[in-house]
Amino acid sequence: MVGRMTGFGHDRGEFSCDGVAVAEVARVTGTPVHVYSAALIDERYNALDRSFASWPHRLHYAIKANATLAIVRRMRGLGARADANSGGEIEVALRAGFGPADIVFTGVGKTAAELERAVGLKLAAINAESPGEVDRIAALAAAAGVRARVAVRINPDVEAGSHPHISTGHRATKFGMSLAEGAAMIRDMARRPSLHVVGLHVHIGSQITRPEPLVRAAEAVATLARELTAEGIALEHLDIGGGLGIAYEPGQTVVSVEDYANAVLPVIRRTGLAVVLEPGRWIVGPAGVIVTTVVDLKRQPDGGWFVVVDAGMTDLLRPALYGAFHGIEAVAPRTGEPIRADVVGPVCETSDTLGRDRALPPVEVGDLVVVRDTGAYGAVMASNYNRRPTAAEVIVEAGAWAVVRRRQTIDDMLQWDV
Ligand SMILES: Cc1ncc(COP(=O)(O)O)c(C=O)c1O
Secondary structure, eight states, X not given: OOOOOSSEEEETTEEEETTEEHHHHHHHHOSSEEEEEHHHHHHHHHHHHHHTTTSOEXXXXXXXXXXXXXXXXXXXXXTOEEEESSHHHHHHHHHTTOOGGGEEEOOTTOOHHHHHHHHHHTOSEEEEOSHHHHHHHXXXXXXXXXXXXXXXXXXXXXXXXXXXXXXXXXXXXXXXXXXXXXXXXXXXXXXXXXXXXXXXXXXXXSSBOSHHHHHHHHHHHHHHHHHHHXXXXXXXXXXXXXXXXXXXXXXXXXXXXXXXHHHHHHHHHTTTOEEEEOOOHHHHGGGEEEEXXXXXXXXXXXXXXXXXXXXXXXXXXXXXXXXXXXXXEESSOOOSOOEEEEEEOSSSSTTOEEEEEEEEOOOOTTOEEEXXXXXXXXXXXXXXXXXXXOOEEEEEETTEEEEEEOOOOHHHHHTTOO
8 A cells, every 4th residue: 555546556656556556466466457436436327427416317337348257246236237249148147136127228239139138038128220130139039928128229320520430330330220220120019919119329530639529429319219108119218329428638638527418408308208328448447457566678670669568459459449548657767868659469470569659767677567557348349369368357446456257377277268
């Protein structure tokens, strides 16, 4: 314990999380290790919740952002509900203590087994993505003698303005149904005895930093909701998805949750419907870092350095997958001339670069370095490529810390090989 600071930063010269020196954690767990701040998770969840306080709202935490059980349980403790994107995430939600009525289920390509489980559980909503899927849900519900609660995912043809790989709301993507087709589909669904149409769903992408695309998407589903209500199709909610971005780069401006709520709530109010949100990144992204050790230093031909660390694309895929930026800092900065460096992992891919052309204090082999804002789409996207065991995960809470997911061993990793 080195101080009382909330979140991450240098506290009396040492990088710490909620007052706990991350070097202390790394000494015990080894590296790479994911370190999460409980205080920051709570603070961010509560800020988002507060900003929608003036209207009936439900925050369904997007489990895909960070599916570690302790994090999902924490969300439940804060009053969140759950957004699952696969059968596996439904089971995570249940094990974290959520009831089926707390869970919405989205996803392109839900399998027959996943749909059967979702229908049998009577989830809060299955967000259908195609006419074929609606037929399968209706048949499963009829066979089970239940009315499945369903919504339709609308593709509003809105450019999210984020990276193309995480933009999901324009017409050329695989997600959802166009407004016209979705409307026809709902009218048909409303006539089927085994289906109960409860809402409309839209999610146009992730890491969206301006409110305009999110508002345009909300307007599209709100307009359709009003038409359907006028026709006598009684919806319960509008699910406007997740997607709120965070500031990964110094000086990057992103819409605040207050401004987002102020922009989107007038649109929702006109429908009279409760709003469902599926936030992931905004809550947990800034609440995690990866602590990693420098394992080698190498000169580049142009005079810069390669700082080789023991975390790589198998621990944090975002830079390799999207060219994403993550801040990188020394845990205990040395004094002296700063260096320019590419911070790279040990994986046998040139894309295994965590940060390019960064200014760092001088570093030596054995030094600890942190990669920031890795709480979302970090550990969940880990792989065993190059037969690298997945890293340990730790939560810091009230000046103490605990391992919430232990580091994989070689035996763990090979246990399914026959
Ligand atoms: C359907 C759906 N809902 C919610 C989310 C969470 O998005 P974010 O983490 O950007 O809030 C995603 C992720 O892209 C998603 O696909």
